Amino acid sequence: MIQKFDRNTRRILKFPAVHPCEGISPATLLESLIALSQAICNYQFRFFATQRRKARETIRQISILLMFFEEIRDYGLSLPDSVVLCLSELHLTFQKIQFLLEDCAREGGRILILMKSHFVATQFRALIRAVATALDVLPLSSIEVSSETKELVEMLSKQARKAKMEIDPADETAMKRVILVLNQFENRFEPDPFMIRRILGHLDIKTWADCHREIRFLDEEIRAEYMDGNEREGSSV
Incomplete structure (x- = not known):
């Protein structure tokens, strides 16, 4: 059985992934992993205002593994427990990757x-390395897929281990501009309109409706953080 989390109640940049249940049938796990991989690959059609390179690279790697999973399914292969364990770990990591892409x-x-x-870049790096770790211990020799597919998986494992997933320089520049504008507001200086336009352009925020959506979301997050802080203080009393 694959447990599911209510996405409507999930806070942004929170990844409440659920490990597949012990005793799950390999076929059920594989089908769920394929569906999850397909959902991740569908993010190639979504717009990413930031984190573009990391998102594209992550989706590319998952698309290769999707072919691997589909080949296992199509061949109707019997999977040993060691393979099922690795697939379970990949399933857990893929859930977190989907959450992260959804947020981005x-x-x-x-x-x-x-x-x-910086936090998002760290999450991408950690998740891709988690994929690499699972692939490192995956006993490919016990899975009778094509040699071409095995080579792709082995190559992917090496690439994932070396993936840097650093913050995009353009994102870092835009982030510094936002901080500068906020400092200008705090010190009661009129912010540079050109700089504001550069920030909005980088984020592809084009209309007042877009601006309102961003402000409303930030307000909701600030309120949620405040409530979380009060709950933590209350529980510690």
């Missing part, structure tokens, strides 16, 4: 994701 493509959350660029 989220309308209204562009400014927040930009300002969390």
